[in-house]
Amino acid sequence: MSLDEPTISRRGLGRLGVAAATLAAVGAVKAATSPAAAQAAGGTIKVGILHSLSGTMAISETTLKDVMLMLIEEQNKKGGLLGKKLEGVVVDPASNWPLFAEKARQLISVDKCAATFGCWTSVSRKSVLPVFEELNSILFYPVQYEGQECSRNVFYTGAAPNQQAIPAVDYLMSEGKVKRWVLAGTDYVYPRTTNQILEAYLKSKGVAAEDIMINYTPFGHSDWQNIVASIKKFGSAGKKTAVVSTINGDANVPFYKELGNQGIKATDIPVVAFSVGEEELAGIDTKPLLGHLAAWNYFESVDTKENKAFIKDWKAFTKNPKRTTNDPMEAHYIGFNMWVKGVEKAGTTDSDAVIDAMIGVSVPNLSGGYSAMMPNHHITKPVLIGEIQANGQFNTVSETPGLVVAQEWSPYVEDTKDLIGDWRAPMRCGAFNVKTGTCTAGKKA
Amino acid sequence: MKLDRISYLTLGFVLGVALVLALLNQMTALGSALHVPTYVLALAGKYLCFAMLALAVDLVWGFAGILSLGHAAFFALGGYAMGMYLMRQIGTRGVYGNPNLPDFMVFLGWKELPWYWYGFDWFGFAMLMAVVVPGLLAAVFGWLAFRSRVTGVYLSIITQALTYALLLAFFRNDMGFGGNNGMTDFKDILGFNVQADSTRSALLVISALLLCGQFLLARFVVASRFGKMLIAVRDTESRTRFLGYRPESYKLVVWVLSAVMAGIGGALYVPQVGIINPSEFAPGNSIEAVIWVAVGGRGTLVGAILGAILVNFGKTWFTGALPEVWLYALGAMFIFVTLFLPRGVMGLFRARTSKEPEPEAPEVAAAHEVTG
Amino acid sequence: MRRIAALLLLIILMQGASVCRAEGIDDAYEALAASAGSISAASFNSVRLGIEQLAVSGDPRAAAVIGALQDGLLYANDDHALFIQQPDGSYADARTGNPAPDVTDDDVKAVRINNAVRSAIEAALGSLQLFAPDVPTRLAAASAVFTSHNPAALPALTRALAKEADPAVKQRMEQAKAAAIVYDPDASQRDRLAAVATLRARGDQDARSLLSTLAGQTGPVADAAASAVTAIDRVLQIWSVAQSVYYGVSLGSVLLLAAAGLAITFGVMGVINMAHGEMVMIGAYVTFVVQQTMHAYVPSLYQISLLIAVPMAFLVSGAVGVAVERSLIRWLYGRPLETLLATWGLSLVLQQVVRSLFGANNRDVDTPAWMSGATQLGGLTLTWNRMYIILFAFLVVAALMAALRYTSLGLRMRAVTQNRRMAAAMGIKTPWIDALTFGLGSGVAGIAGVALSQIDNVSPNLGQGYIIDSFMVVVFGGVGNLWGTTLGALTLGIVNKFLEPVAGAVLGKIVVLILLILFVQRNPRGMFPLKGRAVES
Numbered sequence A: 001m002s003l004d005e006p007t008i009s010r011r012g013l014g015r016l017g018v019a020a021a022t023l024a025a026v027g028a029v030k031a032a033t034s035p036a037a038a039q040a041a042g043g044t045i046k047v048g049i050l051h052s053l054s055g056t057m058a059i060s061e062t063t064l065k066d067v068m069l070m071l072i073e074e075q076n077k078k079g080g081l082l083g084k085k086l087e088g089v090v091v092d093p094a095s096n097w098p099l100f101a102e103k104a105r106q107l108i109s110v111d112k113c114a115a116t117f118g119c120w121t122s123v124s125r126k127s128v129l130p131v132f133e134e135l136n137s138i139l140f141y142p143v144q145y146e147g148q149e150c151s152r153n154v155f156y157t158g159a160a161p162n163q164q165a166i167p168a169v170d171y172l173m174s175e176g177k178v179k180r181w182v183l184a185g186t187d188y189v190y191p192r193t194t195n196q197i198l199e200a201y202l203k204s205k206g207v208a209a210e211d212i213m214i215n216y217t218p219f220g221h222s223d224w225q226n227i228v229a230s231i232k233k234f235g236s237a238g239k240k241t242a243v244v245s246t247i248n249g250d251a252n253v254p255f256y257k258e259l260g261n262q263g264i265k266a267t268d269i270p271v272v273a274f275s276v277g278e279e280e281l282a283g284i285d286t287k288p289l290l291g292h293l294a295a296w297n298y299f300e301s302v303d304t305k306e307n308k309a310f311i312k313d314w315k316a317f318t319k320n321p322k323r324t325t326n327d328p329m330e331a332h333y334i335g336f337n338m339w340v341k342g343v344e345k346a347g348t349t350d351s352d353a354v355i356d357a358m359i360g361v362s363v364p365n366l367s368g369g370y371s372a373m374m375p376n377h378h379i380t381k382p383v384l385i386g387e388i389q390a391n392g393q394f395n396t397v398s399e400t401p402g403l404v405v406a407q408e409w410s411p412y413v414e415d416t417k418d419l420i421g422d423w424r425a426p427m428r429c430g431a432f433n434v435k436t437g438t439c440t441a442g443k444k445a
Numbered sequence B: 001m002k003l004d005r006i007s008y009l010t011l012g013f014v015l016g017v018a019l020v021l022a023l024l025n026q027m028t029a030l031g032s033a034l035h036v037p038t039y040v041l042a043l044a045g046k047y048l049c050f051a052m053l054a055l056a057v058d059l060v061w062g063f064a065g066i067l068s069l070g071h072a073a074f075f076a077l078g079g080y081a082m083g084m085y086l087m088r089q090i091g092t093r094g095v096y097g098n099p100n101l102p103d104f105m106v107f108l109g110w111k112e113l114p115w116y117w118y119g120f121d122w123f124g125f126a127m128l129m130a131v132v133v134p135g136l137l138a139a140v141f142g143w144l145a146f147r148s149r150v151t152g153v154y155l156s157i158i159t160q161a162l163t164y165a166l167l168l169a170f171f172r173n174d175m176g177f178g179g180n181n182g183m184t185d186f187k188d189i190l191g192f193n194v195q196a197d198s199t200r201s202a203l204l205v206i207s208a209l210l211l212c213g214q215f216l217l218a219r220f221v222v223a224s225r226f227g228k229m230l231i232a233v234r235d236t237e238s239r240t241r242f243l244g245y246r247p248e249s250y251k252l253v254v255w256v257l258s259a260v261m262a263g264i265g266g267a268l269y270v271p272q273v274g275i276i277n278p279s280e281f282a283p284g285n286s287i288e289a290v291i292w293v294a295v296g297g298r299g300t301l302v303g304a305i306l307g308a309i310l311v312n313f314g315k316t317w318f319t320g321a322l323p324e325v326w327l328y329a330l331g332a333m334f335i336f337v338t339l340f341l342p343r344g345v346m347g348l349f350r351a352r353t354s355k356e357p358e359p360e361a362p363e364v365a366a367a368h369e370v371t372g
Numbered sequence C: 001m002r003r004i005a006a007l008l009l010l011i012i013l014m015q016g017a018s019v020c021r022a023e024g025i026d027d028a029y030e031a032l033a034a035s036a037g038s039i040s041a042a043s044f045n046s047v048r049l050g051i052e053q054l055a056v057s058g059d060p061r062a063a064a065v066i067g068a069l070q071d072g073l074l075y076a077n078d079d080h081a082l083f084i085q086q087p088d089g090s091y092a093d094a095r096t097g098n099p100a101p102d103v104t105d106d107d108v109k110a111v112r113i114n115n116a117v118r119s120a121i122e123a124a125l126g127s128l129q130l131f132a133p134d135v136p137t138r139l140a141a142a143s144a145v146f147t148s149h150n151p152a153a154l155p156a157l158t159r160a161l162a163k164e165a166d167p168a169v170k171q172r173m174e175q176a177k178a179a180a181i182v183y184d185p186d187a188s189q190r191d192r193l194a195a196v197a198t199l200r201a202r203g204d205q206d207a208r209s210l211l212s213t214l215a216g217q218t219g220p221v222a223d224a225a226a227s228a229v230t231a232i233d234r235v236l237q238i239w240s241v242a243q244s245v246y247y248g249v250s251l252g253s254v255l256l257l258a259a260a261g262l263a264i265t266f267g268v269m270g271v272i273n274m275a276h277g278e279m280v281m282i283g284a285y286v287t288f289v290v291q292q293t294m295h296a297y298v299p300s301l302y303q304i305s306l307l308i309a310v311p312m313a314f315l316v317s318g319a320v321g322v323a324v325e326r327s328l329i330r331w332l333y334g335r336p337l338e339t340l341l342a343t344w345g346l347s348l349v350l351q352q353v354v355r356s357l358f359g360a361n362n363r364d365v366d367t368p369a370w371m372s373g374a375t376q377l378g379g380l381t382l383t384w385n386r387m388y389i390i391l392f393a394f395l396v397v398a399a400l401m402a403a404l405r406y407t408s409l410g411l412r413m414r415a416v417t418q419n420r421r422m423a424a425a426m427g428i429k430t431p432w433i434d435a436l437t438f439g440l441g442s443g444v445a446g447i448a449g450v451a452l453s454q455i456d457n458v459s460p461n462l463g464q465g466y467i468i469d470s471f472m473v474v475v476f477g478g479v480g481n482l483w484g485t486t487l488g489a490l491t492l493g494i495v496n497k498f499l500e501p502v503a504g505a506v507l508g509k510i511v512v513l514i515l516l517i518l519f520v521q522r523n524p525r526g527m528f529p530l531k532g533r534a535v536e537s
Helices: A010-040 A058-077 A095-108 A122-135 A165-174 A191-204 A223-233 A250-261 A305-318 A327-348 A351-358 B004-026 B039-062 B072-092 B105-109 B123-147 B152-171 B196-225 B225-235 B237-242 B247-273 B283-296 B302-321 B327-342 B344-353 B362-370 C002-034 C039-058 C062-070 C117-130 C135-148 C149-161 C167-182 C189-202 C205-215 C220-268 C275-298 C299-327 C336-358 C384-406 C410-416 C420-425 C431-452 C464-476 C482-503 C505-522
Strands: A044-050 A086-091 A115-118 A139-141 A155-156 A178-186 A212-217 A241-246 A271-273 A294-297 A362-364 A370-372 A386-389 A392-397 A419-422 A428-431 A438-441 C073-078 C080-085 C091-093 C108-110 C374-377 C380-385
Touching: A010 A392, A044 A095, A044 A178, A058 A086, A058 A250, A058 A327, A086 A095, A095 A115, A095 A122, A095 B039, A095 B247, A095 C374, A115 A122, A115 A327, A122 A139, A122 A165, A122 C080, A139 A178, A139 A305, A139 A327, A155 C505, A165 A191, A165 A241, A165 A271, A165 A386, A165 A392, A178 A191, A178 A223, A191 A212, A191 A241, A191 B105, A191 C380, A212 A223, A212 C505, A223 A241, A223 A250, A223 B302, A223 C482, A250 A271, A250 C384, A271 B362, A294 C167, A327 A351, A327 A362, B004 B039, B004 B196, B004 B302, B039 B072, B039 B196, B039 B225, B039 B247, B039 B283, B039 B302, B072 B123, B072 B247, B072 B283, B105 C002, B123 B152, B123 B247, B123 C505, B152 B283, B152 C336, B152 C464, B152 C505, B196 B247, B196 B302, B225 B237, B225 C080, B237 B247, B283 B302, B283 B344, B283 C336, B302 B327, B302 B344, B327 C135, B327 C336, B362 C002, C002 C039, C002 C062, C002 C073, C002 C080, C039 C062, C039 C117, C062 C073, C062 C080, C062 C117, C073 C205, C091 C149, C117 C149, C135 C149, C135 C167, C149 C167, C167 C189, C167 C205, C189 C205, C189 C220, C205 C220, C220 C380, C220 C384, C220 C431, C220 C464, C220 C482, C275 C299, C275 C336, C275 C431, C299 C431, C336 C464, C374 C384, C380 C384, C384 C410, C384 C431, C410 C420, C420 C431, C420 C482, C464 C482, C464 C505, C482 C505
Parallel strands: A044 A086, A044 A115, A115 A139, A139 A155, A178 A212, A178 A241, A241 A271, A271 A294
Antiparallel strands: A294 A386, A362 A370, A386 A392, A419 A428, A428 A438, C073 C080, C073 C108, C080 C091, C374 C380
């Protein structure tokens, strides 16, 4: 090909000009029409659903999109909200973190959603956080996470570390007589923080440093042969050993398969996982995993009236009798019902009014109690510890006696041990240092 | 250097739209019918940064025959340099209020700033790094690769290995770049609030200006004697070598230039999207950048800009309008373009005027014969 | 005479014991029944003690009751009567085995178990099954007793040992006995030292684990244990090198399988096939479908459904490959870099198709019994699934080489890729050969999917995880050379596995990638470059 100057005919030029003008016009029209469009849709309240439907996180997040659509449909059957119909706006951020921010902005400023339910990974939440704060909108985040955050615009309906990790370790220490610990995780912020907290906690309980092994692997790690072997070796020092797994999503299936094949049984070295739920187990042959543990705030096997009704609705909605339910779904169930109550209490969907109204709202959870929204924008939850059954369900073996209040700032991390978050009227601060009496971050007038 | 009409038109279009959007955003009231929301500004800014990446890819692929499947690495490195500057600007406004360390280091229990973070408090230094780091990496990589005459698909595959290795490296929390979460929650750039509409408008206009500048530079390079040599290298590298030239030097220079251009794009990208993290290194991103160029038209420069804007506009629109099936649409678009528009959108115009035969791309022939 | 006296003594002792037993049985059942429905630490403890009592009570129903508890089928009503749920959902009285027709689901609560209880169950069943008629059960029972190393099992072990004829079981029982004696404070020092020696001779990680608990204490037994631990560690250290090689070969064989198809489509045909990973994924989903179908319609073939899936996956992926070649690739010959773009688009579409058909979630492909678990070879742990995959990978490559070399189709394929025009002139239908070659490569990728379904997620993203590695392997080995691909895959696998313990999983992989880049820069055409005029453009 020769490198002549690209020559172009008049007609072609005209076309390009038209194309350019159209593109510009689209932008302008889009800009011009969106507020008007929102006004026209006065009869509905829009709810944003920001979950990846493609890419690596689709495995986990698609279900949450479905459960939101179901909750919205059911609310509409009950007569909607404030006399208006709810409408779910589904977008696909495609497991792409900058795209999460872009889509969040679209949901808030173009689609005018009153609240958004979404995100799974910490990085996606961190990516959208500035957007929600800037535009003063509301995000419900349904996944267990590392804590160390308390934004005015986010309601955290998943578990903080003290609502999941610490009770699990306590259980293993008392019931399993575990003396030696492997903290295995995927190398990202949730496992790092959780392991940091656990390490401090274990040391405070008198576990020696040489009895703790910490191992990080990349996302989607698929060859676990020598890591499992080294766990086995670590466990052969004569003390009862357990693995605390914060291994994420995809990497779990090969990990558990390798555990099963190398013959590590739960009675030898139990593995307690914080990211493995019913949905993940549905993709694994669970027979070799019998007895390995998970700590959550909800299991599909929980035997309550509310849960049975929820499962029935879910199976009917998805038209699939095999669909499982899991903990983040319950978090959305709680979060959505709280939001509905909060909006009813405030009488409007205005963000400021709803944010203030939300604190103290209490709704039934699926494990037979009530969860309440606390001033730190986290909710109270029971902690359940379950053992994996051959049928892919969990058998609850321990339950905290009452509800656990989330510690958004960990007392086991040096820089955050004096911080609290309280979004009630006089304080209104996400990170208030009780020692110095100052608000270090997240102050909002 | 003589510019053709389509170049003028593209320049005018990029600058004009950016200016109009910025002005409409700034001058009109929030409720006004003509008001451009921030959302559109952010989108337009993102497209322009991607266009810079596409331009960089087109420069090496279209004119030197180097198909890079790792160009997003240079883009991301530039982005990280900017991200580090922006992190330092947060100062005590971080969640932990630590004046010396970014939040993610505090939470990992680091006590002092690693040495490679020194200097990023200064905008000038950070911007220098946004150019130097990608350039240096490209220089080392290119020097090794071109000297030993790695060409064609082999080069493509090792560029992919490069970006994949960087992805894994930046993903490690121990590296001190924020791990998988990367850097986010930026506050100020040069004292201006990054979230303010005025800053966004300014960034958009700057992006447009820099894109135009890069375009002019690229045109100047390819139109020069140096550019003719590049094309000679692209078309038959061995013949050029027999004529006494050193193809590797030409390739190295344009390769480094292209990496620098991508780095600048990345540096502007970060304040506008508000996050930089290792997924920018994902091999898929680099492949997508190549696709933008292919859609626009390889070896045209203008096409790269148009392709980047077009594909990303499509992506924005599809993911919102057809969330369940948008991948079909995007995938089908790529297949359609390669099958029916071998010269991209630009080919539509050119086909009418020139009747030159289909180009037989050189590395194509190379790769094909190797198989024998 | 002495023998008779001993026998008499034994009879007296046993009668004394049986008096205690009668009370013990009731207590044991009560302990189980009282804890039904509860998940408190106290109730689990009570169940555990109940099992231990029951196991030594000699009650003929003990094995059945404990077995039911293990399967989660033991229930109790409010009057603390125990029932076992039958396969048809009805209940039977646990202590007699008689049907209890008027008991319904609402009357009873399950006796819950946790890991501690499960350990007790395994130990109890172990000592009860030491006398089982079949060898594998006895072997498993002896292993369970070894793990529990409970001195209470010693009498049963001694009796079982006296009767045992099978040498393997006998050895395992000796080891179990040693494990129990080592922990028995009442045993004589001589016995305990002998037990330490037995464990030392076993020399594996389990033995080390048992001994290292003792090693911390003082006394001659502890000293013997400490030196045994050191000795075992030294041997294990040597084995660990061999183990790393095995891991490396295993990883290499996975890479080889993933790359073998690409070695055809990319290596031989020169098509940069970014949808290669999706062909692998399709193969994995075919495995899933075949297994489900077998499960539903032909349960007798369920165990070998993987073997049936191999040809199916080859055919399905191969057919998709032929279709893709006919509709897409053939328009792009001579423009391989554009095939990259088109096949990238195709890979997006294929992922989404699978997501729409099967959902975004992982699918569960069971590992058949013959592929589960591991075998011990000296100090090596060889997992069966990996062993089969290694074997399978080499079979696939051998078959592929044979097909290219000895079949007429292979001959034509080589002819077409070497000199298309000449081949056409010789009357070979080149378009048809192109399609079949691409189909062959895709089919092999599909076969890889069958193997990968055994070790990885079966999800729409499956292929994405292997595509980059596959290209690296093919380029590293030298394009167009199956031997190169094989050696390349094994080298990468082994290097990776030796780096991983030193540098960690992430850093190890980065180092491998950098080494690969440097290698390709030194040897721009891979390990086994094709020589000849065609190489230089």
